[in-house]
Amino acid sequence: MSSGARRFESLSVEEYLAGEELSEVRHEYVDGRVYAMSGGTANHSRVQINAVAALHSALRGKPCRPYGPDMKVRVVTPGRPNFYYPDVSVVCDSTSGDAFFQENPVVILEVLSHSTRRIDEGEKRDAYFSIPSLQVYLLAEQDQPAVRACRRTNTGFSLETYTDLQAVIDLPEIEASLRLADLYEDVDFTPEPGDPEDLTAPLE
Numbered sequence: 001m002s003s004g005a006r007r008f009e010s011l012s013v014e015e016y017l018a019g020e021e022l023s024e025v026r027h028e029y030v031d032g033r034v035y036a037m038s039g040g041t042a043n044h045s046r047v048q049i050n051a052v053a054a055l056h057s058a059l060r061g062k063p064c065r066p067y068g069p070d071m072k073v074r075v076v077t078p079g080r081p082n083f084y085y086p087d088v089s090v091v092c093d094s095t096s097g098d099a100f101f102q103e104n105p106v107v108i109l110e111v112l113s114h115s116t117r118r119i120d121e122g123e124k125r126d127a128y129f130s131i132p133s134l135q136v137y138l139l140a141e142q143d144q145p146a147v148r149a150c151r152r153t154n155t156g157f158s159l160e161t162y163t164d165l166q167a168v169i170d171l172p173e174i175e176a177s178l179r180l181a182d183l184y185e186d187v188d189f190t191p192e193p194g195d196p197e198d199l200t201a202p203l204e
Helices: 013-022 042-059 117-121 123-129
Strands: 003-007 027-030 033-037 065-067 072-075 082-084 088-091 105-112 136-141 147-153 156-162 168-171 176-179
Touching (some): 013 027, 042 088, 042 105, 042 176, 105 117, 105 123
Parallel strands (some): 105 136
Antiparallel strands (some): 003 033, 027 033, 027 082, 065 088, 147 156, 168 176
16 A cells, blocks of 8 residues: 655654544554555455455464554664554564554565555665564565565575466465465456566666
């Protein structure tokens, strides 16, 4: 989901969290300022829902749990923390049912679009990479079967690319796997204007 209009007044973390409980519009919180989240396309929603459904099925009876786009992730930064709403996150530690955010995601998936690509591949990627628990960051196209997986290694994050509907993304970090055929079920493969053709290019 993309960040849209921003409010320029600086808010405390407490003010932000209190406001989110009452707001009908979700906001991300970066450097003390809030950014309203805009809506996505039907394909975006389908990929996101498919991912949650597939991961929920794969993780049934296991310690890890998937969350959809209504669950915030807190990223610890110098000064005040930042809060993002990933399209999908998987958390493996025990959290209370009334928690408003997660701190230790193991897997995060963002569904890309022309308007969100720069943020998802830049600001959010860097923020997510700083989370010690994060093992895999998935970037899924919404108009064609293509997923890039940034996987943590001993020397940083390595890049894997999946572009075949028969491909399976192994996720041993959460004792699961994700089939592209499941992720892209009922998705309309019409390229979005402005999206790049080379999906194997390395992230900057």
